[in-house]
Amino acid sequence: MNILDKIVLEMEFIGNHINSIKDFYEAIYGIDSLWELMKGREVILNVKENYFPKNRIKLIDTKTNKIVASGNLEKGRVVSINYLCNLLVSIRVDFMGYRLINPENGRSRRIRKEYNIESFIQSFIEFFPPLNLSEIKKINIAISSHKQELENIRRREEVERLSKPLFEDLKYIFDQDFSSADFFYNLKCAGIIGEDEYQERKSIFVQKWIATNLKSDKPNTPDLEQARAIGAVEGHIQVVARAGSGKTATLVNRAIFLQKHCGISADEILLLAFNKEAAREIKKRLDKHLESNSSHPMTFHSLAYRIVNPRESLIYDIPDADEKQSRAIQEVIDRYLKDSEYYEEIRRIMMTRFNSDWERIISGGYLMSKDEMLRYRRSLPCLGWDGTNYKSFGEKTIANFLFEHNIGYKYEHNHTRGDRGDTSYCPDFTLTNKGIVIEYFGLQGNPDYDAMSDRKREYWQGKTDWQLLELNPDLLRAGNVQAFRDWLKSLLEGAGIACNDCLTEDEIWKKIKKRAIDKFTKAMGDFIKRSRKLTYTPDQLNDLIYQHKCETEAEERFIHLGKVFYESYLEAIKEQGEEDFDGLMQRAAEKIDSGQTVFESKSGSRDLKKLRYIFIDEYQDFSDLFYRLTIAIRKHNPEVEFFCVGDDWQAINGFAGSDLEFYKKFTELFEPSQQLHISTNYRSHESIVDIGNKLMQGKGEPARANKQEVGKVEIVDLSKFKPSTGESEKFRAGDEFTQSILRIVGKAIDQNKKVTLLSRTNRLSWELKSSNKLDSFLYLIRLKLPEDRRNMISASTIHKYKGAQNDIVILIDCVAKSYPLIHPNWIFSRIFGDSLEKVIEDERRLFYVALTRAVEHLFIITDSSKQSPFLTELLGRDSITEIDWSEYPLFSCTEVRVGNQDDKDNDGVLFVKDLLKAEHYEWNDRAKQWRRTYFTSDFSIPGFLDKYSWLETVDGVEIQFLDNHENVIEAYIVTDGKLKKAPAYYKNI
Numbered sequence: 011m012n013i014l015d016k017i018v019l020e021m022e023f024i025g026n027h028i029n030s031i032k033d034f035y036e037a038i039y040g041i042d043s044l045w046e047l048m049k050g051r052e053v054i055l056n057v058k059e060n061y062f063p064k065n066r067i068k069l070i071d072t073k074t075n076k077i078v079a080s081g082n083l084e085k086g087r088v089v090s091i092n093y094l095c096n097l098l099v100s101i102r103v104d105f106m107g108y109r110l111i112n113p114e115n116g117r118s119r120r121i122r123k124e125y126n127i128e129s130f131i132q133s134f135i136e137f138f139p140p141l142n143l144s145e146i147k148k149i150n151i152a153i154s155s156h157k158q159e160l161e162n163i164r165r166r167e168e169v170e171r172l173s174k175p176l177f178e179d180l181k182y183i184f185d186q187d188f189s190s191a192d193f194f195y196n197l198k199c200a201g202i203i204g205e206d207e208y209q210e211r212k213s214i215f216v217q218k219w220i221a222t223n224l225k226s227d228k229p230n231t232p233d234l235e236q237a238r239a240i241g242a243v244e245g246h247i248q249v250v251a252r253a254g255s256g257k258t259a260t261l262v263n264r265a266i267f268l269q270k271h272c273g274i275s276a277d278e279i280l281l282l283a284f285n286k287e288a289a290r291e292i293k294k295r296l297d298k299h300l301e302s303n304s305s306h307p308m309t310f311h312s313l314a315y316r317i318v319n320p321r322e323s324l325i326y327d328i329p330d331a332d333e334k335q336s337r338a339i340q341e342v343i344d345r346y347l348k349d350s351e352y353y354e355e356i357r358r359i360m361m362t363r364f365n366s367d368w369e370r371i372i373s374g375g376y377l378m379s380k381d382e383m384l385r386y387r388r389s390l391p392c393l394g395w396d397g398t399n400y401k402s403f404g405e406k407t408i409a410n411f412l413f414e415h416n417i418g419y420k421y422e423h424n425h426t427r428g429d430r431g432d433t434s435y436c437p438d439f440t441l442t443n444k445g446i447v448i449e450y451f452g453l454q455g456n457p458d459y460d461a462m463s464d465r466k467r468e469y470w471q472g473k474t475d476w477q478l479l480e481l482n483p484d485l486l487r488a489g490n491v492q493a494f495r496d497w498l499k500s501l502l503e504g505a506g507i508a509c510n511d512c513l514t515e516d517e518i519w520k521k522i523k524k525r526a527i528d529k530f531t532k533a534m535g536d537f538i539k540r541s542r543k544l545t546y547t548p549d550q551l552n553d554l555i556y557q558h559k560c561e562t563e564a565e566e567r568f569i570h571l572g573k574v575f576y577e578s579y580l581e582a583i584k585e586q587g588e589e590d591f592d593g594l595m596q597r598a599a600e601k602i603d604s605g606q607t608v609f610e611s612k613s614g615s616r617d618l619k620k621l622r623y624i625f626i627d628e629y630q631d632f633s634d635l636f637y638r639l640t641i642a643i644r645k646h647n648p649e650v651e652f653f654c655v656g657d658d659w660q661a662i663n664g665f666a667g668s669d670l671e672f673y674k675k676f677t678e679l680f681e682p683s684q685q686l687h688i689s690t691n692y693r694s695h696e697s698i699v700d701i702g703n704k705l706m707q708g709k710g711e712p713a714r715a716n717k718q719e720v721g722k723v724e725i726v727d728l729s730k731f732k733p734s735t736g737e738s739e740k741f742r743a744g745d746e747f748t749q750s751i752l753r754i755v756g757k758a759i760d761q762n763k764k765v766t767l768l769s770r771t772n773r774l775s776w777e778l779k780s781s782n783k784l785d786s787f788l789y790l791i792r793l794k795l796p797e798d799r800r801n802m803i804s805a806s807t808i809h810k811y812k813g814a815q816n817d818i819v820i821l822i823d824c825v826a827k828s829y830p831l832i833h834p835n836w837i838f839s840r841i842f843g844d845s846l847e848k849v850i851e852d853e854r855r856l857f858y859v860a861l862t863r864a865v866e867h868l869f870i871i872t873d874s875s876k877q878s879p880f881l882t883e884l885l886g887r888d889s890i891t892e893i894d895w896s897e898y899p900l901f902s903c904t905e906v907r908v909g910n911q912d913d914k915d916n917d918g919v920l921f922v923k924d925l926l927k928a929e930h931y932e933w934n935d936r937a938k939q940w941r942r943t944y945f946t947s948d949f950s951i952p953g954f955l956d957k958y959s960w961l962e963t964v965d966g967v968e969i970q971f972l973d974n975h976e977n978v979i980e981a982y983i984v985t986d987g988k989l990k991k992a993p994a995y996y997k998n999i
């Protein structure tokens with residue numbers, strides 16, 4: 011126990027204190043900063059000192075105020091502590107009892123002396139006031155801290171002394187025997203070299219090795235996170251790879267590093283991907299650096315095929331191509347449709363399904379809060395007799411009543427309002443040729459909603475030739491659907507619409523049969539495929555059905571029918587000598603489990619028992635079938651190590667059987683294991699990365715933007731779009747969508763930027779004059795653009811666009827029915843563990859994928875009256891800029907049309923056909939003209955006429971120049987090689 015500890019104890023019990031200079035010195039020895047405690051205290055000399063003034067200075071005794079020849083100094087006060095540059099301490103003391111005076115000017119001062127520590131201790135014996143308990147404890151803390159600091163210095167010096175040779179050893183091992191580096195670290199270095207420092211040095215080595223040995227046209231040096239994943243060669247590894255973070259590059263570089271630096275042979279590595287395109291891309295990158303000696307990546311199904319070598323014909327679906335499995339399922343369903351008993355059961359299921367109130371079912375049976383129900387209410391499935399997905403059960407009830415009574419109507423048909431008729435407005439129902447609209451005010455009681463409802467009422471009051479019928483949900487909330495229908499009937503009859511003749515159930519079925527059976531077939535196909543992916547036998551499925559609690563009659567009837575159809579499907583493919591991919595995977599797992607581990611690959615015979623590493627790409631799409639395969643492999647090769655790369659935020663293939671639980675439980679399923687992150691987004695600008703993070707806030711480690719550019723995210727609210735006069739004349743009223751797309755695309759392409767239109771499905775959510783198919787709409791937009799720029803715009807569904815990117819992305823359908831898209835069939839998959847919450851989270855991840863495809867600029871198209879709840883959530887977390895249409899004017903194009911003069915018999919354009927084709931003109935067979943579109947900024951009519959010398963060689967040709975709206979600007983005719991302006995009537999041709 012040191013002296014301070016003793017004193018503290020004494021003071022706590024007997025009230026002692028420190029006033030000895032010697033004790034103080036011993037207590038703070040080595041901590042010079044604590045001398046500050048002496049400042050301001052009186053100090054007593056050990057021996058009185060006789061003081062004599064020098065020169066002419068006189069000494070005054072302050073007690074008598076008289077000049078004396080000398081004085082005995084007894085005590086003083088410490089006035090300052092100074093720390094000199096050579097670390098010495100200077101203590102300045104003013105003595106009491108005497109003052110010095112200069113007779114010449116009368117100025118006086120105290121007697122002041124400076125001491126170093128040694129002379130101070132020798133000269134003074136005591137100080138006052140003494141140190142109290144709190145001051146002593148403060149000294150004690152400082153001393154302890156000082157000792158700890160000294161100990162830390164000692165340890166650092168010791169670690170530095172010990173670690174220096176260890177770092178040299180590690181450097182050698184990294185270079186010569188990398189695979190044993192972790193073992194050496196744990197054996198020799200742990201406790202001396204910190205884990206973080208070890209991993210950093212290891213990652214830096216990997217970075218340098220990649221940069222030196224893998225030459226590339228593009229920058230190829232991995233960042234530290236990527237390098238750590240590449241260098242993690244021991245144990246099972248899960249890599250959480252955010253969008254745009256270089257997932258594939260990391261996987262490929264690790265495989266190359268293992269082969270070229272760690273001495274692992276190609277036969278000891280197996281790379282598994284989920285589709286052929288991914289496997290081909292990995293193979294392409296490997297071959298660039300490993301040539302013929304690279305591992306051969308394959309899909310899980312390819313591996314299963316090589317294990318099983320089936321004699322049966324494989325049936326599977328190729329999207330947008332051959333769908334053999336779906337056709338086999340269709341054949342099973344068709345057989346049952348010919349059976350009157352099963353036909354009637356299918357009819358009963360579908361009729362019940364169309365009448366179900368999913369909103370009531372969901373709110374009564376699941377864990378969603380009231381706020382969540384309100385947020386997602388517009389996304390809930392409310393399928394009417396006519397096949398339309400309505401926003402609410404109330405709207406569906408209205409639509410079904412109209413349908414049953416043969417009253418023609420349009421749902422959300424676009425009207426316009428405003429001084430110029432330029433504000434979009436879509437009432438719920440417009441009765442065909444009746445001058446009647448029906449509004450269902452389903453959210454009455456909400457102040458904003460009520461204000462909007464009042465504006466709608468005011469609008470229709472000003473329309474003398476229109477009548478507004480309005481309903482609210484009061485009766486439906488009370489559960490009285492029939493009373494609601496009677497109310498609607500009375501309103502219609504009061505408006506002069508007869509409602510006497512109601513369709514019978516048979517008549518309704520006759521009208522909806524084809525559509526209903528198509529929907530049943532799709533739902534049953536999904537049920538059969540899901541059961542197959544979960545490897546259920548018919549008996550296992552039967553047990554599951556027995557334990558399941560159904561929410562509706564339709565669900566109960568459907569899943570019992572599903573058991574029958576599933577068993578029939580399995581029997582049918584067996585009889586036909588066919589096998590599907592899921593059955594192939596099951597058989598492969600069984601064969602491996604039984605000991606068959608050898609298979610043939612393109613690089614020769616391989617044995618699963620000899621593998622040291624298995625790589626799995628897109629691990630977030632893992633499923634039960636794939637897991638069974640890995641269990642079988644590990645049974646015969648327990649030493650094999652898995653490297654699984656994926657992003658839980660991009661898990662969007664639950665519909666295809668993937669299960670995110672395998673991703674979440676990686677550390678439990680693969681032991682020992684570690685989880686690493688590669689989070690730097692190298693694709694997108696900062697604002698685009700940021701909006702993705704905000705959508706997934708609280709759901710994992712966020713991404714970081716590598717690019718310094720901010721980028722732009724803009725909301726396009728079609729309800730606020732005001733078309734120009736020219737647009738209003740050219741486009742059908744209400745088609746703000748097409749007009750908006752043309753403005754955005756026109757500016758982008760004029761700036762030489764590529765654009766992608768991203769859609770939730772292949773069918774657009776907007777009311778269009780033409781087809782609402784995505785491909786048809788893309789074709790329409792391209793027709794408005796110059797021919798040489800048309801390939802700069804593309805369109806895709808989100809599922810197909812995963813992994814892709816473009817300069818500018820336009821998310822074209824950010825509305826409630828698209829995000830989340832809650833399919834009416836989801837209720838039939840509850841038996842497999844699906845829930846509304848799960849469906850919504852799946853849709854959230856799909857929305858995240860959509861948001862993160864853009865490199866520079868993201869446009870989100872919505873309508874504030876029906877915007878996606880995901881977008882509402884984002885706007886609640888941060889503001890998002892709304893598009894300023896003044897920055898996106900109607901883009902200007904000039905179309906050139908070259909054809910024959912009507913009054914000439916000769917075919918003048920025939921002689922310049924090849925010249926026009928070479929200039930990218932396209933033939934319009936209907937109009938018998940060659941046509942090409944130019945951006946007006948790149949085109950002038952005089953320049954065109956001067957450029958084409960062939961005009962002097964033709965006869966009977968006419969040339970028209972048209973603006974965006976197909977108005978003829980100028981027209982010319984060429985006769986015998988002479989060019990002149992056409993008569994005015996040509997402008998109307």
